Amino acid sequence: MPKQPLNTHLRQYYEAKHASPKKRAQLVAMAEISPRKAGEDTTRQTKNFPVFWRYLRPPLTLGLALTAMIVLFFFQPRTDITQSVSKEIVLNHNKRLALEFPSQSYAHLENQMSKLDFSLIHSKKRDIQNLQLLGARYCSIQGELAAQFRLEDKTGRTYTLYQSPVTDDLLRLKAGERVQDGLKLKLWREADLFFGLVGPLD
Amino acid sequence: MPEERQEKTKTLLRHGFRYALSLTHETTQAEDLLQDAWVAVLRAGGPQKRAYLFSAIRSRFLDQRRRAQLVVIESLEDNSPYLGQEIQPSNEMIFANTEMLDKALGILRPVEREALLLSEIEGYTTQEIAKLTGQARGTVLSLIYRSRQKLKKHLLLQAGKENHA
Numbered sequence: 600m601p602k603q604p605l606n607t608h609l610r611q612y613y614e615a616k617h618a619s620p621k622k623r624a625q626l627v628a629m630a631e632i633s634p635r636k637a638g639e640d641t642t643r644q645t646k647n648f649p650v651f652w653r654y655l656r657p658p659l660t661l662g663l664a665l666t667a668m669i670v671l672f673f674f675q676p677r678t679d680i681t682q683s684v685s686k687e688i689v690l691n692h693n694k695r696l697a698l699e700f701p702s703q704s705y706a707h708l709e710n711q712m713s714k715l716d717f718s719l720i721h722s723k724k725r726d727i728q729n730l731q732l733l734g735a736r737y738c739s740i741q742g743e744l745a746a747q748f749r750l751e752d753k754t755g756r757t758y759t760l761y762q763s764p765v766t767d768d769l770l771r772l773k774a775g776e777r778v779q780d781g782l783k784l785k786l787w788r789e790a791d792l793f794f795g796l797v798g799p800l801d
Numbered sequence: 802m803p804e805e806r807q808e809k810t811k812t813l814l815r816h817g818f819r820y821a822l823s824l825t826h827e828t829t830q831a832e833d834l835l836q837d838a839w840v841a842v843l844r845a846g847g848p849q850k851r852a853y854l855f856s857a858i859r860s861r862f863l864d865q866r867r868r869a870q871l872v873v874i875e876s877l878e879d880n881s882p883y884l885g886q887e888i889q890p891s892n893e894m895i896f897a898n899t900e901m902l903d904k905a906l907g908i909l910r911p912v913e914r915e916a917l918l919l920s921e922i923e924g925y926t927t928q929e930i931a932k933l934t935g936q937a938r939g940t941v942l943s944l945i946y947r948s949r950q951k952l953k954k955h956l957l958l959q960a961g962k963e964n965h966a
Binding site for chain 2: 615623625
């Protein structure tokens with residue numbers, strides 16, 4: 600190098616210095632895949648994007664949440680109400696909770712069970728006619744207040760009879776006989792009431 | 802990426818590399834420093850401008866030095882005798898080759914090399930350097946003056962040794 604001013608020496612020195620071609624290519628490629636384009640003054644974008652998002656996010660989130668709720672409401676797998684009620688009343692039967700109103704008369708119980716918002720009826724089913732009433736207590740079926748009667752056959756085997764108003768859920772219930780947890784179960788509707796009878800297998 | 806934009810990126814990276822090199826005085830370290838800063842700039846979506854990239858490089862360099870406890874903080878009052886002046890390029894003719902310059906720059910502190918590069922190569926004014934480096938203008942003026950003197954002295958010594966040899 601000839602004699603020259605210091606700044607010329609420095610310029611030549613630094614201008615001869617470069618990052619390796621591999622590193623240069625790597626760094627340029629980074630800018631290429633970056634959403635922010637090289638050479639652009641992105642200050643405006645970066646400042647506006649969060650503001651825009653800040654205002655848009657709440658209605659978007661609400662909209663998404665509502666959509667999710669609607670979808671869940673219409674497409675949720677419906678639980679089998681018959682199976683659900685069957686399990687519930689069999690469980691109640693097995694608990695054998697103490698009778699709140701010992702009585703052998705439906706008419707008497709009708710007077711005593713004043714919290715019920717429906718009138719008890721004495722079913723005309725033959726299964727019931729042959730059973731002796733021992734008493735009753737309040738219970739609930741699918742969250743609705745119901746009456747639970749304890750009955751006994753001639754051999755001393757106990758049965759539980761349920762009466763409840765027919766709610767929207769119970770409307771979908773399939774009437775019939777089935778065996779649930781080793782017990783015989785009979786479900787039916789009579790005079791706008793839901794009936795369920797649980798007892799030992801024959 | 803359009804060709805023009807790619808060229809701008811390459812130019813920006815070239816400036817970035819030189820600036821990083823002025824701080825580290827070591828090629829591999831400068832490359833790593835530039836990469837760290839470049840990634841940060843892209844991630845932040847910051848403006849791809851020289852001052853922004855330099856600032857990112859500088860803060861990363863200082864972080865590294867702090868971690869290694871290598872930062873020598875030199876307090877220079879803003880009452881430098883050069884305050885109120887603008888450093889003018891020296892017209893004094895000096896003999897130097899790349900090896901000599903490399904050695905001479907190696908004896909300077911990073912802040913001195915940085916100040917020299919910014920003023921002599923990048924064409925920054927002392928006010929701009931002061932803003933970028935967060936130092937008082939007087940400090941920058943002193944840095945530039947001292948580093949020039951150190952560099953000249955070292956180069957003259959080297960040249961003398963080579964002549965004797």
